[in-house]
Amino acid sequence: MLDIEEFEKKIDKKSRLIGIDPGKKRIGIAICDENKIIATPYTTIIKNNFSDLLVEINKIISENNIKGVVIGNPINLDGSPSSSSQSAKDLAINLSKNITIPIAMWDERLSSRGAFNLSNDLNVNTTKKISKLDENSAAFILQGALDYLKR
Secondary structure (H helix, E strand, O other): OEOHHHHHHHOOOOOEEEEEEOOOOEEEEEEEOOOOOOEEEEEEEEOOOHHHHHHHHHHHHHHOOEEEEEEEEOEOOOOOEOOOHHHHHHHHHHHHHHOOOOEEEEEOOOHHHHHHHHHHHOOOOHHHHHHOHHHHHHHHHHHHHHHHHHO
16 A cells, blocks of 8 residues: 555556545445546445455456556544544555555545535435445545646
């Protein structure tokens, strides 16, 4: 697992990334274009066990020519680790043992709130907002990392 600066050095200038919003049962997935300009919600994976999750993530990586992984790190507003931070870190560590592309964690403070509010702004109905929340949150997380990498 790399910090974002090391991650940036390891990925090609033109390469697609995957963003992951880790949850206990629902894992949001987003991908970006090869120029790393815009993150797009992709899907939500229902996690039954790590093996199945790994198969799904590897399939997405392979089908979309993904060259790096950004995993949301759910830290508290004051910067301290949240109760879910260790779980996200464990996911990153387990993924790094099973895939060879670079992995970085990214501060995901307010990503779910931001994704939900964006849906409000777009006049999306509540049922659809909730069903798409995880993948929209993953896009919000990935977009934050992309914007940082473009600085």
